Amino acid sequence: MSAYSRTRRRATLTATAAACALAVTLAGCSGTTKNDAANETKEKAANATADPDAPLKKNLKIAFLPKQINNPYFTILDGSGIDTVKELGSTGKEVGSSDAKASSQVSYINTLVQQRQDAILIAANDPNSVCGSLKQALAQDIKVVTYDSDTAPECRDAFINQASSEEIGRSQIQNIAKQLGHKGEIAVLSATQNATNQNTWIEFMKDELKKPEYKEMKLVKVAYGDDDDQKSFQETQGLLKAYPNLKGIISPTTVGIAAASRYVSGSSYKGKVVINGLGTPNQMRAYVKDGTVEQFALWDPKKLGRLGAYVAAALVSGQITGAEGEKFTAGDLGEYTIGKDGEIILGPPTVFDKNNIDDFDF
Incomplete structure (x- = not known):
């Protein structure tokens, strides 16, 4: 490499370093981060x-x-x-x-x-x-x-x-309590453990149960069916076997309530265990008409x-x-x-x- 080439190369490197230093001073040599950009967008x-x-x-x-x-x-x-x-x-x-x-x-x-x-x-x-x-x-x-x-x-x-999350959660307890005469053990069959809406509703259910009118009711278990039909079916079976005095199951998920209803409708628990929660009319129509489920709720x-x-x-x-x-x-x-x-x-x-x-x- 000639002396001229070496000199020119050093000049180029120096200019590049200076440009990067200036960029760091202004905004960082590699530019803004994705989080910075997101915060800027939200701002x-x-x-x-x-x-x-x-x-x-x-x-x-x-x-x-x-x-x-x-x-x-x-x-x-x-x-x-x-x-x-x-x-x-x-x-x-x-x-x-x-x-x-x-x-x-x-x-x-x-x-x-x-x-x-x-x-x-x-x-x-x-x-x-x-x-x-x-x-x-x-x-x-x-x-x-x-x-x-x-x-x-x-x-x-x-x-x-x-x-309203509070309205949904409290109404789930209010509805099943009327069916049970405000007495008995109940369980919740939820979706996934981290589902934001499910967990919020369940917290309001637990808070509602603290009221004096529910003193003879007890939440014994919150089970998770992961919004999977077969797992929800099996979780229902497990709840009924683990808690022989269970009187009701609240399933605030359309997959869960349909699976729970299907299990109960073909078992000796039909007419003895109340199923309530959130479901669609087309999913639940057969279970309402055969007496497995008295009522459930949902928005459109x-x-x-x-x-x-x-x-x-x-x-x-x-x-x-x-x-x-x-x-x-x-x-x-x-x-x-x-x-x-x-x-x-x-x-x-x-x-x-x-x-x-x-x-x-x-």
């Missing part, structure tokens, strides 16, 4: 001003990521949401795994970010595990809406709650999916930012007001029994 959103009169944008890409695909509840919910997205002139789709694991959701979130979706709607299987990937979505200015089950507020723009998942589509489109269009007090109209569902921490409540659940179950088809 911009917090300072953004909603324009309720802004038209809904068309040709958006909106994806639904349920707790698991092939779950009848989410099939109805996401199907309604996708249909609504199409009505609004955009493209919707459902993606996800057949298991209810948070790790499975993470890989799908990452793919949706790479696909540059305009909005992601997710029913989180874990409040924290998906946050890293969701923050990356926010950093790319992708709107994130949680539905059915929430994450930490900083990981999304808005949360659509089926109904079609309306929840429809609301989700409107919220996502409104966020992308700038009609709302997710701030408390903002109002927007969700088509034929009417006007909604955003509550604390970006929560939007669909409305109170419906109680289904033999008198009204044939009025519903979902």
